[in-house]
Structure formats: structure tokens, C-alpha cells
Amino acid sequence: MRGGNGKVAYIDTQQTFYPMIICLHSDRIVPIAERFGMDPGAVLDNIIYARPSTSEHQDNLLLGLAAKMSEKPFKLLIVDLVITLFQVDFTGRELAECQQKLAKMLSLLIKIAEESNVAVFMTNQVLADPRGGVSSDPMKLAGRHVLARAATIRLMFGKVRGKQACLQGV
Template sequence: MINIKGLSEAKVDKIKEVLTAAAKLFGSLLGSGGFITASALCDRRRSVFRIPSGSSALDRLLGGGFESMAITEIFGEFRCGKTQICHTCCVTCQIPTDNYPGGKALFIDTEHTFRPERLRDIGHRFDLDIEAMLENILYARAYTSEQQMDLLDMAAAKFHEESGVFRLLIIDSVMALFRVDFSGRGELAERQQKLAQLLSRLQKISEEYNVAVVITNQMTADPGATMSFQADPKKPIGGHVLAHASTTRVSLRKGKGEVRIAKIYDSPELPESEAHFAITLGGIADTID
């Protein structure tokens, strides 16, 4: 910091004192030395809510819906329902229930897949005021991974400005722009470092503002799958950085017709199981026998 023009050694020492005081204050809020008891954590987690997906089968798989204070990653091939789930959740997050107050959604689009017309169809299914429903969804289009990070900072500022109003943050998809901006093995390390920073920011936002974070992810061919005789030669991209950052990972695959199959791929509390749902005009819904 001393090498920065305009910052003397005295000024740097003063900045360090302020940062130290802030750290001590933050530690006192959390508990002595930053630690709190498991009982206190249980009390804090009483504010966690779950956003319904639109399908009761998928909600059961997720333990009630998409969890707040957590990152839920949905990955799968194209046309398997990732974006349809995101659109449906933008609507369902606004509907209050006995255990959920309802609120606004924020959508960061990296692949130009967001369609407000689709939201209208879903809104009609739930008998909502369409214009009011659309007003409760904030949308932003990202064209570079750097802009994606900037939009995340803007989202945090918006959450702070309208405290307790937003319930859902969606990024569809989280890796698309990183694949474009960082190509080849020579840029892999830098890509993963930037990705780790974005995911760390996402996790902090989810916990600080008590919002559910839903991110979609793409698939890629696994060159080592044929050597190990794996049943599925494809895997989600992002490597271990994304795998460890996501609280719950859900894989999607196509079934017959408009039926899709969701499976818990990784979760700290949910058992490995599957759920079937359908893609309908009114968003995702339970399959019809």
C-alpha cells in the first residue's frame, strides 16, 4: 500500500488500525474470536426459507424448495430444463406461503435466454397480476465475465438498498462467459481464480442478505470417461472450484417427451434421489400420469 501514490506510511498505519477495529467489531458480532455456538447458529438458520420450484416432486427432492443462504447449482445438457426452472422460480418466489413471505427476484443473463413473454405464461398459471409480477423481477444482461462480476456488486448494492425485499438471485449460466473469456489450458489457472472470486462473492451475498442463489451450469465431454468406463461421459464444467462452492448440486437429464429427471448430485443434507417433472406452458410442473 505504501507504493501507492499519495499514501504515506502514516496513512497506511491508520488504514490498518481502522481495518483491525472493523475486524474486531465483526468478530464481536459473530461471537468471541469469530466463533459462535452451534445453538446460536441454529437460531440464525431459523430465518432460512425455501422457494418453491413449481413442481411438488422437485420441491420434495430439494427438501422443500431452493434454500436461502445457499447456492444451488443446476447443470445438464441443453434443452433439459435449466432455464425453464429459472423462469418459473422468478414467478414462484413472489408467492407467499405459510412458511415463506415472498419477494422479488434478480436475474443475470449470460446467454440471452431470458424471455419476459415466458414469465407471462407462468404468471397466468398462478393467477397473478402480470404487470406487478414483471415489475418484481430485475434483469441484467452480461457480455463478459468482468461485467458479470460488476453486476454482482450492483446486485449486492440493490439488496442492501431494499433490505428484506429480494428473495432470489439467478445466474443463467454461471460459466458461459468464463469459457469465452478464458480459452485454453494457458488461461485455466486465471479463469479458476476469477471464478473462485465470483463464487465467494455469491456465497457472501446469499448469507448476508438471506437470499436463495440459483446458478445454472453447462456440461462438457470428459476425456477420461472412456478410460474408466463411466456410464455418463459428460460432466459439469467449472472443476473443483465450482463443485466445492455450490451448496447443493442438481443434475438434469431428459426423459420422454417433455419429462425431465432431476437428481441430487451433491448436498450436505439431502439424500441422493431423483424426481420427475414436466415442462409445460405454465413453467415446470408435476408430470401428468
């Protein structure tokens, strides 16, 4: 209904969404679909879900998704925690190798976005920066500059004392 008129692909690297989709099915998606006079089953059919187990598996899933996107209209691709599998796969390895593989995957996401006219939404995490002092931010973006260069818009959410959440454009 005046929306993107396309499918959504959800890449779940931490395998935390699947239990949530069951909850969303009964608690969120169905009531939202019904509120707008839509068929809940059709809405759920427009969500494609994948759980990669390695960074290489994630790359293969993205290549497969790119092929599907040329056949059917997709409007949104979500990669929920983009850095997770790279952190697992490259623990103790050379940082440069991890950054190169991450940059390659991000280039693929950019190519998918441009060729398929799909919005890509990536979540990431921040880590405590042991070098962060009183005057500097004690947090740093996981994946640092490699991820920062790939993003067009970056938003940071955080808890603030006395408030629910804080949104900061970065």
C-alpha cells in the first residue's frame, strides 16, 4: 500500500531474528497487515530470511540474492550485524586480510544496491576503545573505516540517562 511494492531480504548473522519472526508473525506483522487491509500471509511471503554461518557463506548468500533480485522486485536488504562473521572467521588472523574480505563484501552490497535499486540497511556494533580518554569517545565502530566508507548515512543509537534512547547522525 503505497510502499516499496517489493520483497525484503533479511541476513541474520547472529541467528537472533528467526525466533523473533515467529513472534513478529503473531504479535506484529499480522496486526499491522490487517490494520492496512493486507493479507498477512502475503506480507510474510515477501520476507526472505537467511542465516549464514561464515563470512564466505554470507558472500555466497549475497550472490544468490543478487540473482533473485534480478528476477523479482526487492526494495530492502537488511544485514543484521554486518561485522559478526568477519570477527569470528578472522579471530587471531591478520587485520589486513579481514579488512580486505570485509571491503569486498561491502563492494558487493553497494553493487547490489545500485543494480537492483534496493536500499541496504546494515547494523553494526560499537566496541569499547581502551585508548579512549576523558576527552575522546570511549567507543569505536567495529570494522572502523572500511565500514564507514561504505555507508551513505550512519546513525548511532545509545542509551542516555533518564531517556529511552538517543539518536545521533554520524
